[in-house]
Each structure stands twice: as structure tokens, then as C-alpha cells.
Amino acid sequence: MMSLKEISMIDFKNMDIKNGPAGDVLRVIGIAAMGIGLVFCVGMIAGILSAHREDGGGPLPGIMIGILIAIAVIMIALSYGVYAAMKRQIMGGEGMSKRAKNGRLIMSILFGAGAAIGVALSIISSEDGTRTAFSNGPLPMPFAIILAIIIGIILPIFYWLWHKNIDEQEASAYRDGAIAGMYAYAIGLPVWWILWRGGMVPMPDGTTIYFATMFIWGGVWFWKKYL
Amino acid sequence: MKNKLKVLRAMRDWSQAQLGDALDVSRQAVNAIETGKYDPSLPLAFKIARLFELPIEEIFDDEFEGNIHD
Numbered sequence: 001m002m003s004l005k006e007i008s009m010i011d012f013k014n015m016d017i018k019n020g021p022a023g024d025v026l027r028v029i030g031i032a033a034m035g036i037g038l039v040f041c042v043g044m045i046a047g048i049l050s051a052h053r054e055d056g057g058g059p060l061p062g063i064m065i066g067i068l069i070a071i072a073v074i075m076i077a078l079s080y081g082v083y084a085a086m087k088r089q090i091m092g093g094e095g096m097s098k099r100a101k102n103g104r105l106i107m108s109i110l111f112g113a114g115a116a117i118g119v120a121l122s123i124i125s126s127e128d129g130t131r132t133a134f135s136n137g138p139l140p141m142p143f144a145i146i147l148a149i150i151i152g153i154i155l156p157i158f159y160w161l162w163h164k165n166i167d168e169q170e171a172s173a174y175r176d177g178a179i180a181g182m183y184a185y186a187i188g189l190p191v192w193w194i195l196w197r198g199g200m201v202p203m204p205d206g207t208t209i210y211f212a213t214m215f216i217w218g219g220v221w222f223w224k225k226y227l
Numbered sequence: 228m229k230n231k232l233k234v235l236r237a238m239r240d241w242s243q244a245q246l247g248d249a250l251d252v253s254r255q256a257v258n259a260i261e262t263g264k265y266d267p268s269l270p271l272a273f274k275i276a277r278l279f280e281l282p283i284e285e286i287f288d289d290e291f292e293g294n295i296h297d
Contacts, residue, residue, distance in 0.1 A: 166253075167252040168268050
């Protein structure tokens with residue numbers, strides 16, 4: 001057992017950055033940033049190819065091939081970065097419980113599914129000229145059915161498994177995030193609607209409201225869980 | 228709520244991850260309790276007390292000094 005003097009000399013804050021709370025925060029931020037970067041790169045490639053088709057198609061000019069190769073290289077680097085960070089985040093450091101590993105694995109699957117849906121929407125949306133993943137443009141019916149089944153039936157199973165594997169502090173952080181998100185929705189939407197009726201802002205947009213709510217929910221969860 | 232978790236953990240030379248594993252909670256949960264950002268539930272507080280073989284009130288301090296009937 002250590003003496004009180006020895007304990008007072010321990011630098012708790014900097015004890016272990018890679019395996020400690022600071023490492024967790026940086027990794028989660030890094031994974032999210034690299035995931036967004038990947039979706040952005042896919043959108044860029046789809047946009048470039050779509051613009052080329054609209055200009056008449058034909059063989060790609062050298063400069064365009066060079067740009068596409070550069071984006072592909074960036075995507076490979078980002079993919080490896082996401083893989084390495086997720087592997088470390090899932091495996092964790094010494095002494096990480098099986099329950100915590102399960103929770104992180106399920107969270108990683110959900111992140112991966114979200115990124116894959118974003119990439120798929122980017123590619124499909126670029127074909128009808130809207131070029132953004134979350135526009136209100138039409139989608140091919142089979143694709144819409146598959147996505148609806150994934151989002152409405154398959155992912156909720158993983159949500160349930162995730163809730164079974166998180167500890168009480170994370171559950172508390174998640175509830176705080178849900179309350180903040182709900183308040184943002186309950187206050188933000190009527191304010192926007194009233195201002196729209198007053199002719200001051202564009203009509204309320206469901207996608208924007210959804211993402212704003214989720215952003216606040218996720219942000220508060222992250223703050224309460226990691227910071 | 229103030230607590231002595233960090234000191235008790237250090238006296239046993241445990242990392243936050245090791246304590247989290249013993250309590251079946253995450254390292255972040257241990258960190259949040261140690262820094263006073265999260266107050267554990269009663270079942271978790273009892274689990275902590277049993278692990279360190281101490282009464283709950285010797286680990287957690289609610290800083291209440293008055294009479295309960297006040």
C-alpha cells in the first residue's frame with residue numbers, strides 16, 4: 001500500500017494519456033472528424049463525376065484523374081485512421097471490462113452504420129443532381145425501402161443492446177442529452193414556426209430540426225460522459 | 228458530493244480502469260465520481276463501500292452538518 005506522501009506525488013491528470021480520459025476524448029473527436037471527412041470525400045468524388053457527366057461525359061481529363069486519385073489517397077488514410085482509432089477505442093487499455101468493450105463495439109457498429117448510410121445517400125443523391133446526402137430530393141424506391149428497414153428495424157436492435165451494456169454514469173449522460181435535445185426541439189421548432197409565419201425566416205425544415213436535435217443530444221452526452 | 232475514492236484507489240495502487248473493472252463500470256464513470264461530476268446510485272455506492280471494506284459515509288461526504296429534523 002502507498003503512503004499519503006507517495007499518493008500526493010502522483011500526477012493523476014497526466015498519468016496515462018493514451019489509456020486515460022484525455023485519450024478517450026481525443027479518439028472520439030478524431031473518429032467523428034475522420035468519419036465526416038470520409039463522407040465529405042465521397043460527396044466530392046460523386047460531385048466531380050456528376051458534373052463531368054452533365055458536361056457531356058467522355059474520357060476524364062488528366063487533372064480530374066489527378067484530383068480523384070488525391071481524394072482516394074486521402075480516403076485510404078482516413079479509413080485507416082478510423083480503423084486504428086476504433087480498434088484502440090474498442091479494445092481499450094488494461095483492465096477494461098467486457099461490458100465496456102461490448103458497449104464500445106456496439107457504438108462503433110452504430111457509428112459505422114451511420115457513416116455507411118451517409119456515404120450511400122451521398123452517392124445516390126448525387127445521381128439526381130441534388131448532390132447532398134440530406135436533401136429532400138427523391139430516392140429510388142428499393143434503396144428507400146432498404147434504408148427504412150435498416151434505420152427502423154435493424155439499428156433499434158443495436159440501440160437496445162447498447163443500453164443493456166452501458167453503465168449508470170453513461171445512462172445518466174444519455175438521459176441529460178435526451179432532455180437537452182427535447183427542450184431544444186420543443187422550444188426551437190415553435191420559435192422557428194412563429195418566425196416563419198411572421199415572414200422572417202424560411203419554412204421549418206424537418207431534416208435541419210432533426211440534426212439540430214441530435215447534435216445537441218449527442219453533444220450533451222459527450223460532455224457529460226467524457227469531459 | 229465529495230468523496231475519497233481517488234485516495235482510496237491510489238492507496239491500493241489501482242488505475243481508474245482497474246477500479247472500473249472491479250465495479251463493472253467504465254473508466255469514465257470512475258473519473259466522473261472521483262471528480263464529483265457524478266454521484267453514484269445507492270447500489271453502486273454500496274458496491275464501492277464493500278470493495279474498500281469501509282462504511283459508505285467514510286467514502287462519501289454530503290457535507291450535511293445540521294440536524295435531520297431541522
